[in-house]
Amino acid sequence: MAQRQDNSANRLDDAARAGWLYYVGGNTQDEIAAKMGISRQSAQRLVSLSISEGLIKVRLDHPIGRCLDLAEQIKTRFGLSHCEVVPSDPGSTSSTIGVAEAGAAEIERWLKRPDPIVMAIGTGRTLKAAIEQLQPMECPHHKVVSLTGNIAPDGSAAFYNVIFNVADTVKARSFPMPLPVIASSAREREMLHGQPMITATLHLAAQAHITFVGIGHLGANAPLLVDGFITEAEHQELQKAGAVGEICGWVFDAEGRLVEGHTNNRVASAPIPSRENGLVIALAMGANKAAAIRAALLRSLANGLITDESTAATLLA
Amino acid sequence: MAQRQDNSANRLDDAARAGWLYYVGGNTQDEIAAKMGISRQSAQRLVSLSISEGLIKVRLDHPIGRCLDLAEQIKTRFGLSHCEVVPSDPGSTSSTIGVAEAGAAEIERWLKRPDPIVMAIGTGRTLKAAIEQLQPMECPHHKVVSLTGNIAPDGSAAFYNVIFNVADTVKARSFPMPLPVIASSAREREMLHGQPMITATLHLAAQAHITFVGIGHLGANAPLLVDGFITEAEHQELQKAGAVGEICGWVFDAEGRLVEGHTNNRVASAPIPSRENGLVIALAMGANKAAAIRAALLRSLANGLITDESTAATLLA
DNA sequence: TCCCGTCATGGGCAAATGTTCATCAGCTGC
DNA sequence: GCAGCTGATGAACATTTGCCCATGACGGGA
Structure with missing residues (x-):
């Protein structure tokens, strides 16, 4: 052995x-x-x-003119505080390529700050890919808090909950949410959120200086559905109600308005932190997410975006 | 424009x-x-x-990456042909940990060569520890020659003379030096070196393709003193003359110049083989040896080094 | 003890990459 | 307008890399 x-x-x-x-x-x-x-x-x-094994990490250190242009246009159009556009690989089918690396670089920039910050982290494939690109570092002075529960419907650990990965890699103090992602009822959610430790964590999340979230779509193969957080029936109901996307499980329609009722009554995730006092950066790319991204930006569910060239072009079209 | x-x-x-x-x-x-x-x-x-243009940044996320960086810097700074840095174990007090294993691996790499080579071997604790890590192998086509005498002042076999251990382990033809390490006078040394067999061995040593030596310091508890090769009085004289280290008994000062007179007149060791035609790798680590190592590298008494991370950092400071 | 599955090894070959060289377009100065 | 220079281009070739496969070593289980 x-x-x-x-x-x-x-x-x-x-x-x-x-x-x-x-x-x-x-x-x-x-x-x-x-x-x-x-x-x-x-x-x-x-x-x-x-x-x-991921020992070797490659990063591009040059802003490409066209990407800068697109970023600037998106910032203006949607009134964002932050926008980064990475080159697209027209042939690639990866849904995270480039965005993950850029996201990791941005996360690192924040963690390198000497003054203590609170960083909130959402969930999802893109975010997970970004975290895997993170450089190990020593940040015991920062706090990293999860916005979503880490318990999947079958009781296992939610696979795309990344708070532990982050904390491991950057040695920051971490605040997970020992909750299901979607509670079985509004009542249960209230009860869970009433627990003192959870309340404290929710409070911390609300104060985040910087937040990174993924954006999920609600079309065919919606991540919420694929990962078993919602049923086929609920999925159809949500679609019927006009849902196009979700952030941390919070489902919204094409205008970025949170869908009333349905699963939103039971989502145990923390609310998306304030965009008035902090920066909420969404990491998302792909044609199938474009509607969801546009919706989220229209209502400022996020005030920052990291995406790729072709998605950026679609958003502006 | x-x-x-x-x-x-x-x-x-x-x-x-x-x-x-x-x-x-x-x-x-x-x-x-x-x-x-x-x-x-x-x-x-x-x-x-x-x-x-440096647009692409490659990073290696593994502890060994730092060691390789240090090795590269040391190679450049001191103009070495070879440098290997092994991770330091901050908790260990061993003066050979890691370096011995790495040294053994390097020795094995040379011995694995199918074409016959001449390997010269110095003496010392570090080298002995390295030899103990050697894998048994069959190398009758190589020659291993000792740079130092194998007779201690009291007539016993010099404990840290390792030529026999090497020869035993790798089944190579060995050429020991049946001499005291330090003769009683310059005359005696001349006489001893005049013996045909010794002359032949010295000649062989001078042709070594690859040489492994340890580096001794001359501070308190200098190995030469502890092992009885020099007296307390001689030790103090040497220190007064500016001596900081020794290789095979050849004492040198902080600039790597051999100290004139004193014990260097009587050292019966072979001269350090050519660094022009061959590779001379020093195995050494430890804060108390840093000055000696730096001195040896400055004047190219060795053109190769195997050391540990913290010593490497000290050398570059 | 022997059999079998697993896995590392190195040969061989096709694809990918790096380099050299002749050519050519575009610009500069006369 | 033209010779001369600079630097980009693609053809051809040499080197390097990636991958498949046969082989053999090792370890676990009957």
Whole structure:
């Protein structure tokens, strides 16, 4: 067992070393093989392992003119405090590519501040992808608070709740919400929210200086539905009620108005923190989310956005 | 002029976009060429431009990354051909931890070579610890030669002379030096070195392709003193003469110059093999050795180093 | 003890990448 | 208007990389 762990730890060490030699040191795989005393094929495997394990992180440090233009236009059109547009890869089917990296960079910028801040974190695939790009750092002076419950309907941990990942990576004090994401009734929600610890966490969330949220759509394969937070019937009801998107489970229509009744009566998430006193940045891209994003921005459910070029163009069209 | 700026800005924009598609998007250069409507060669040039312009930032998220960075800095600063930095264990008081293992790995890499080589070996605690980590192997085609005598002042075998251990473990032909470490006089040294077998061994040592040495300090509890190779009086004289360290008994000052006279007149060790034609790797770590290590590297008494993170940081400070 | 599944290894090959070189467009100065 | 220079371009070639596969080592279980 110890042997096993040694081996796998060594393997990662080796992968890191190979990845460093390759990407930072600029060696060829042959050179790496020679330096590490292994075959070229093994070196290749280590290099590729260093990528697949996420040891190597690549970031682009240059604002592309067109993206800057789009960002500026979106800021003006929707009255945002912050907007970032990353290049699109027309061929890629990834729904987070680029936005995750840019989101991570923005989160890091906030965490690097020496003065203590409260950062609120939503949930979702995009946010999770962003968190995975975070650089490990030491931020014991910041507080990171989750806006959503971390219990899935089947009782397991909600997979896309990322508060623990964040806290682990940046060593900040974390405030999860030990709640279901959507309660079984309005009554239950009130009861849960009445618990002193939850109340305190909700209070903290409301004070967040900076918030990062994902935006979910409510079309076919809506994340809320796929992840089992709502039933097929509820999904159809919500669609019938005009719902186009959701943030932390809070469902809104094409004008960005929260849908009255339905699941919104039972969502146990904290309200989206104030956009008057703080910055709420949404991370979202993709044609199928465009309507949801536009709606959220119209009513200022978020006052910041990180998206990609083609989504930005769609929003402006 | 405006035109010029536009062009160069566009070019950087394109470079950024190409670099992004390549590194973040994972496209091939052919795909980038197609998407951007340029030839593959142009795409290649843009990608390479994005690197040379520093637009693309690669980061390695692994403790080992810091070590590799330090190693690179030390190589540059001291003009070394080889440098390896192992992670420090802040809690450990061992003076060889990590370095011994890394040294053993490096020795093994050399011994794995199919073409015959001459490996010279110094002496000391660190080196002994490294040898103990060696994997048994069959290397009858290599020669291992000792740089130092193996007779302690009291006539016993010098404890930290490791040539026999090496030879045993790797089954190489070994060439020990049946001499005292420090002769009783310069005359005696000349006489001893005049013996045909010794002369042959010294000649062999001078040709070493690869040499591993330890570095000793000359502060309190200097190994030379503790092991009885020099007297308390000699120790004080050496310190007064500015000595800060020694390699194989050859004492040098803070600039890495061999101290004239004193014990250096009587040291029976072979001279340190050529750093022009071969690689001389020093294994050393620890705050109390830092001055000695720095001195040795400044004058290129060694052109390779294996050390630990905190020592590396000290060397660069 | 032996069998079988798992996994690392290195050979071989196709794809991708990097480099060199001849060419050519566009600009500068005469 | 023209020679000369600079820098971009793509063809051709050399190198490097990614991947598949046969092989063999290792470990767990019958």
